[in-house]
Amino acid sequence: MTSKNIVWHDHKVTKQDRSSIKKQKPVILWFTGLSGSGKSTIANAVETKLYKMGKHTYLLDGDNIRHGLNKDLGFSEEDRIENIRRIGEVAKLFVDSGLIVLTAFISPFQKDRDQVRNLVNDEEFIEVYVDTPLEVCEQRDPKGLYKKARAGEIPDFTGISSPYEPPKNPEIHIKNDEVAVEECVEKVIEYLKEHKYI
Numbered sequence: 001m002t003s004k005n006i007v008w009h010d011h012k013v014t015k016q017d018r019s020s021i022k023k024q025k026p027v028i029l030w031f032t033g034l035s036g037s038g039k040s041t042i043a044n045a046v047e048t049k050l051y052k053m054g055k056h057t058y059l060l061d062g063d064n065i066r067h068g069l070n071k072d073l074g075f076s077e078e079d080r081i082e083n084i085r086r087i088g089e090v091a092k093l094f095v096d097s098g099l100i101v102l103t104a105f106i107s108p109f110q111k112d113r114d115q116v117r118n119l120v121n122d123e124e125f126i127e128v129y130v131d132t133p134l135e136v137c138e139q140r141d142p143k144g145l146y147k148k149a150r151a152g153e154i155p156d157f158t159g160i161s162s163p164y165e166p167p168k169n170p171e172i173h174i175k176n177d178e179v180a181v182e183e184c185v186e187k188v189i190e191y192l193k194e195h196k197y198i
């Protein structure tokens with residue numbers, strides 16, 4: 001339900017002020033892909049690289065957010081939609097604070113990813129598709145979740161019993177089963193440099 005009787009406040013210190021003091025262009029790097037595709041690994045490595053370059057970042061990670069802000073949500077379609085909606089709003093606030101935000105969520109539905117894209121300015125959303133075949137993710141299975149899902153112990157598991165819609169037009173497409181993590185990181189950093197974010 002939309003609240004009534006609330007008025008938007010403009011602040012004296014603007015997004016432009018906050019980002020220019022940090023010498024960077026704020027943006028959301030939205031990593032999407034199957035469980036085990038490599039989202040967290042790559043996002044962490046990109047954040048480390050940016051940190052070493054003196055950039056101001058924040059990484060929002062699936063498992064962590066589900067321990068706090070979104071601990072009331074499960075994995076039904078409805079809950080995943082709400083999960084991504086809230087994360088989108090948080091990411092938007094961080095962009096407003098002038099940060100380079102990295103997010104690592106499966107975010108299986110194109111419509112929800114597009115909704116986040118539409119929350120911010122055009123150049124403030126970069127969709128990064130971590131494209132790793134299901135068979136490879138299942139072989140990696142670092143948390144043993146695919147094994148449990150195949151055994152019917154986890155319902156609605158992405159790729160097994162719940163859908164994943166690959167991005168139609170991602171700004172960055174990473175084939176994570178074919179290259180080393182460092183190469184994936186370079187690809188993202190190059191994109192940020194080329195488009196003058198950093």
Ligand SMILES: Nc1ncnc2c1ncn2[C@@H]1O[C@H](COP(=O)(O)OS(=O)(=O)O)[C@@H](OP(=O)(O)O)[C@H]1O
Nearest residue numbers: 035036062075080083105106107108155156157158
């Ligand atoms: N049913 C089901 N389907 C998919 N994933 C599951 C499920 N149950 C638990 N997990 C664990 O939760 C992590 C995914 O959470 P996300 O918030 O990224 O999911 S989503 O964007 O809302 O679809 C995911 O983490 P990653 O492996 O890092 O992607 C899993 O560890």
Ligand SMILES: Nc1ncnc2c1ncn2[C@@H]1O[C@H](COP(=O)(O)OP(=O)(O)O)[C@@H](O)[C@H]1O
Nearest residue numbers: 035036037038039040041140142176179180181
């Ligand atoms: N390029 C890669 N080559 C080989 N293994 C990788 C690569 N990227 C990630 N991994 C491994 O895949 C597993 C899942 O990675 P993770 O980042 O946790 O995925 P996600 O966050 O998408 O669930 C981890 O064990 C990680 O070490």
